[in-house]
Amino acid sequence: MKAKELRVIDSHFHFCDYIGFNQIAIAAGYTNTEECLHKAFQDNNIVHGVVMGNKTLDPAGHHYPDYMSYCIGLDSNVFYDNMDLMVEQVEENLKRKQCCGIKLYPGYNHVYVYDELYDPIYELARKYNKPVAIHTGLTATANALLKYSHPMTLDEAAVKYPDVQFVMCHIGNPFLQDAIAVLEKNHNVAVDLSGLLEGKIPDMVTFLRDKQGYISMLRDWLNYLGSYDRVMFGTDWPLANFADYITFVKDFIPETYWDDVFFNNANRIYQLGL
Numbered sequence: 424m425k426a427k428e429l430r431v432i433d434s435h436f437h438f439c440d441y442i443g444f445n446q447i448a449i450a451a452g453y454t455n456t457e458e459c460l461h462k463a464f465q466d467n468n469i470v471h472g473v474v475m476g477n478k479t480l481d482p483a484g485h486h487y488p489d490y491m492s493y494c495i496g497l498d499s500n501v502f503y504d505n506m507d508l509m510v511e512q513v514e515e516n517l518k519r520k521q522c523c524g525i526k527l528y529p530g531y532n533h534v535y536v537y538d539e540l541y542d543p544i545y546e547l548a549r550k551y552n553k554p555v556a557i558h559t560g561l562t563a564t565a566n567a568l569l570k571y572s573h574p575m576t577l578d579e580a581a582v583k584y585p586d587v588q589f590v591m592c593h594i595g596n597p598f599l600q601d602a603i604a605v606l607e608k609n610h611n612v613a614v615d616l617s618g619l620l621e622g623k624i625p626d627m628v629t630f631l632r633d634k635q636g637y638i639s640m641l642r643d644w645l646n647y648l649g650s651y652d653r654v655m656f657g658t659d660w661p662l663a664n665f666a667d668y669i670t671f672v673k674d675f676i677p678e679t680y681w682d683d684v685f686f687n688n689a690n691r692i693y694q695l696g697l
């Protein structure tokens with residue numbers, strides 16, 4: 424009998440016409456188009472995805488197919504605009520069913536996530552009962568600052584807002600130990616595993632063997648944490664290849680937790696209703 428096929432939600436990817444994504448998509452084996460993305464979802468049994476929003480807060484700039492939801496993203500393109508306008512626009516997005524959360528980009532924005540500047544944003548997350556996903560760990564651009572994106576900064580935000588659900592994106596990579604401490608202490612923080620791979624991996628068997636030290640750190644720290652109900656699969660597409668990423672995550676998540684990590688947790692945390 425054929426084994427039950429694993430259903431997958433990609434809880435963290437990007438889908439925007441940012442010109443820089445075109446080359447990045449090619450390096451991962453794709454084109455940055457909806458057609459290509461849809462086929463890749465089907466090929467890998469990815470039934471739904473959560474877009475991490477970029478570029479604009481205007482709800483008119485956020486239209487996605489039905490198999491996607493999105494977090495409205497306060498990236499550096501919008502961050503230094505008028506705060507009152509930002510709050511107003513974020514709220515307009517949160518009123519939509521398809522908008523399943525908020526995304527913050529500290530590191531790229533030089534403000535700590537516990538700064539009072541974010542208070543009205545967290546108030547909205549509370550009001551609409553939607554999670555706040557936060558970029559943590561390494562940044563893609565050199566003028567970003569790691570002190571703002573260090574996973575430890577989520578500790579103070581999580582304590583300040585105990586009734587807000589946080590998502591620590593990228594498991595604070597490479598600050599894994601600090602990330603796990605924040606997750607262990609704060610049960611209102613979940614984590615996504617996106618952003619750990621880049622491009623198309625030519626040979627996964629060789630890759631998994633060469634990176635076994637790093638992969639065993641991921642496996643051991645997640646095992647130490649023992650909270651597989653707060654761990655979500657995500658890729659950061661178009662940065663990475665879906666098939667590679669699924670193979671990679673299966674290598675360090677015990678099989679008994681695959682249904683939760685690849686599907687159930689994202690469905691519950693982002694309230695996707697699948």
Ligand SMILES: [Zn+2]
Pocket residue numbers: 435436437475617618659
């Ligand atoms: Zn991302």
